[in-house]
Amino acid sequence: MSAAVLARVRRLPRPRPGRVGATVAGTVLAAAVLACLFAPVLWPLDQSAVDLSQTRLAPSLLHPAGTDDLGRDVAHRSLYGLRVSLLVGVVAALVAAVIGGAVGALAGTLGGVVDRVLMRLVDTIAALPHLLLGIFIVAMLRPSLGAVVLSIGLTHWLSTARIVRSELLSLRHRPFIDAAVSGGAGRLRVLTRHLLPHVLPRLALAITLMIPHAVWHETALSFLGLGLPPHLASLGNMINDGRASLLTGAWWASLTPGLALIVVTLALATLTARWRDRLDPRVRAELQL
Amino acid sequence: MTERIRRRRLAGAGGVVRRRLLVAVPVLVATSAGMFALGAASPIDPAQQYAGAAAFTTSEENLAQIRANWGVDDPLPVQYARWVGNLLRGDLGWSTSRHEPVVDVLAARAGWTLLLVGAALAVVLVASLLLGTLAAYRRGGWFDRGLRASAYAVQSVPVFWLGLAAIAVFALSLGWLPAGGLTDITATGTDPADVARHLILPVGVLALSQVPWFVLFIRDSVADSLRDDHVLAARARGLPGRTVLFGHALRTGLLPFITLIGTHLPEIVGGAVLVETVFSLPGLGAVTVQAALGSDFPLLAATTLATTVVVLTANLATDLAYAAADPRVRLE
Numbered sequence: 200m201s202a203a204v205l206a207r208v209r210r211l212p213r214p215r216p217g218r219v220g221a222t223v224a225g226t227v228l229a230a231a232v233l234a235c236l237f238a239p240v241l242w243p244l245d246q247s248a249v250d251l252s253q254t255r256l257a258p259s260l261l262h263p264a265g266t267d268d269l270g271r272d273v274a275h276r277s278l279y280g281l282r283v284s285l286l287v288g289v290v291a292a293l294v295a296a297v298i299g300g301a302v303g304a305l306a307g308t309l310g311g312v313v314d315r316v317l318m319r320l321v322d323t324i325a326a327l328p329h330l331l332l333g334i335f336i337v338a339m340l341r342p343s344l345g346a347v348v349l350s351i352g353l354t355h356w357l358s359t360a361r362i363v364r365s366e367l368l369s370l371r372h373r374p375f376i377d378a379a380v381s382g383g384a385g386r387l388r389v390l391t392r393h394l395l396p397h398v399l400p401r402l403a404l405a406i407t408l409m410i411p412h413a414v415w416h417e418t419a420l421s422f423l424g425l426g427l428p429p430h431l432a433s434l435g436n437m438i439n440d441g442r443a444s445l446l447t448g449a450w451w452a453s454l455t456p457g458l459a460l461i462v463v464t465l466a467l468a469t470l471t472a473r474w475r476d477r478l479d480p481r482v483r484a485e486l487q488l
Numbered sequence: 489m490t491e492r493i494r495r496r497r498l499a500g501a502g503g504v505v506r507r508r509l510l511v512a513v514p515v516l517v518a519t520s521a522g523m524f525a526l527g528a529a530s531p532i533d534p535a536q537q538y539a540g541a542a543a544f545t546t547s548e549e550n551l552a553q554i555r556a557n558w559g560v561d562d563p564l565p566v567q568y569a570r571w572v573g574n575l576l577r578g579d580l581g582w583s584t585s586r587h588e589p590v591v592d593v594l595a596a597r598a599g600w601t602l603l604l605v606g607a608a609l610a611v612v613l614v615a616s617l618l619l620g621t622l623a624a625y626r627r628g629g630w631f632d633r634g635l636r637a638s639a640y641a642v643q644s645v646p647v648f649w650l651g652l653a654a655i656a657v658f659a660l661s662l663g664w665l666p667a668g669g670l671t672d673i674t675a676t677g678t679d680p681a682d683v684a685r686h687l688i689l690p691v692g693v694l695a696l697s698q699v700p701w702f703v704l705f706i707r708d709s710v711a712d713s714l715r716d717d718h719v720l721a722a723r724a725r726g727l728p729g730r731t732v733l734f735g736h737a738l739r740t741g742l743l744p745f746i747t748l749i750g751t752h753l754p755e756i757v758g759g760a761v762l763v764e765t766v767f768s769l770p771g772l773g774a775v776t777v778q779a780a781l782g783s784d785f786p787l788l789a790a791t792t793l794a795t796t797v798v799v800l801t802a803n804l805a806t807d808l809a810y811a812a813a814d815p816r817v818r819l820e
Binding site: 319320323325326327328329330331332334335336337338339340341411415418419422423424425438441442445446450453457460461464465468 | 511515518519523526527529530640641643644645646648649652653655656660667751754755757758759761762765766776777779780781783785788789791792795796799800803
């Protein structure tokens with residue numbers, strides 16, 4: 200399979216959101232983040248509280264999204280689930296960026312055999328189903344918050360490594376690098392002072408693009424019962440709980456957590472797509488026309 | 489095609505197979521070693537795992553005896569070599585979560601997963617080729633814009649939530665299709681018609697969750713090739729629109745699509761695990777989750793390695809298909 204074809208396949212078509220779409224997405228995301236940040240102050244939740252006299256109530260004014268099998272308010276727990284999912288998503292994306300950044304920097308600066316071996320490794324892991332790999336990692340480390348973060352980090356660093364490597368390769372032969380080297384700068388200094396600042400914007404973009412994927416991975420693991428502890432309100436746990444009550448007619452128990460997940464990840468994806476377009480000079484010229 | 493060219497291409501294909509196998513071996517070694525290292529680092533004691541609830545009453549000597557029998561206290565390289573040797577001899581080990589040989593579990597379950605993935609892939613291919621080409625033909629029109637918007641929306645819906653929504657609508661509200669399982673509870677065997685009825689929702693959900701990537705890709709690909717010279721030439725010769733669209737534009741746009749299938753296969757397998765769980769299907773996905781919950785290393789390692797082999801084989805197949813479809817690609 201030729202490299203050009205592979206590159207084209209990886210650069211899948213993505214949405215080109217306009218200014219209105221980006222504004223809407225930004226507002227939704229800002230509201231969600233603020234709600235998550237201030238939730239413990241404004242609307243505290245006792246994670247272990249159950250009320251068996253209020254089980255499976257349909258949506259009403261008191262419980263806008265209904266209650267679940269154990270009489271817990273679905274809307275309230277969805278907010279906390281979103282909070283945990285976003286937190287795990289951000290932390291895991293950072294872990295993935297650190298691993299991917301290190302591998303990409305090694306491959307991009309050392310080149311040669313190191314580059315070939317590392318990139319072969321990246322291609323190899325990319326050919327494995329990462330959900331299965333993630334399940335394996337979580338199972339061997341026992342389900343917990345740390346295991347979930349590690350499972351996402353170890354399976355999602357590939358694109359970051361590719362991006363950092365290709366950026367470094369294109370920067371390596373620029374005149375200012377030659378100037379730094381002839382000025383007596385060592386390999387480490389060139390990497391940290393001259394190369395990294397140029398890679399950072401793309402790296403930041405890669406991390407943000409990673410967050411929705413990290414959130415999906417966490418939710419999928421939690422849904423399978425391999426993620427966060429079951430009593431903890433997380434979107435995946437809630438959708439999993441709702442699966443049982445779905446068969447008894449309580450369809451609302453997994454509706455709200457699912458919608459929260461879709462809306463927030465869609466907003467995040469739209470915003471980063473806009474950001475990526477602004478970063479790309481060719482597209483930016485198009486946008487300004 | 490003359491005999492000589494055909495022979496040269498066959499020889500090239502043989503070279504690709506050889507080279508791919510040369511890559512596949514290190515890949516499998518690396519994967520198995522990585523998994524073994526993770527398993528060794530795991531805090532779970534296999535002897536207690538084996539004894540289950542009896543571990544609380546079993547004496548320490550008995551547990552030590554089990555450990556000695558299994559050689560779990562041997563140096564790690566020795567254990568790894570023994571494990572790989574057993575795998576190569578076809579002995580995949582004993583599943584501690586299902587209490588039967590791993591080979592039996594794989595044999596009983598793999599077929600259903602392959603059926604699910606294969607059927608979903610077929611639906612994805614037909615739907616994306618048709619819809620993507622139509623959208624490209626009238627690009628910018630309402631169909632194109634609607635299709636793209638819904639594709640982006642579906643992309644961000646987790647497949648298991650999609651499955652639950654499908655159950656809520658088609659099984660519980662409308663009552664058209666069964667909510668899960670492979671056969672009716674009253675059924676005694678696996679009647680193909682019964683199984684097919686039970687697979688409509690899972691296959692549909694898995695296909696729908698994967699279709700956006702393929703549809704968007706085909707749409708852009710065909711839209712690009714509609715501007716190509718040979719397409720314009722075909723138009724200028726007065727060929728009917730349908731012939732130009734499907735015979736000329738789609739054909740050139742199809743080549744990278746083969747590669748996309750290869751790179752997306754792991755994604756579809758991951759989706760199948762979730763879909764099987766949602767619809768309670770007796771495939772490999774459900775067993776994998778059960779094994780993960782029970783920290784059943786032999787079964788987990790076997791399913792992961794088996795999937796890796798299947799994906800690598802599929803990648804090889806897409807490579808060969810690509811070369812067969814495009815005479816310009818030299819197999820090297």
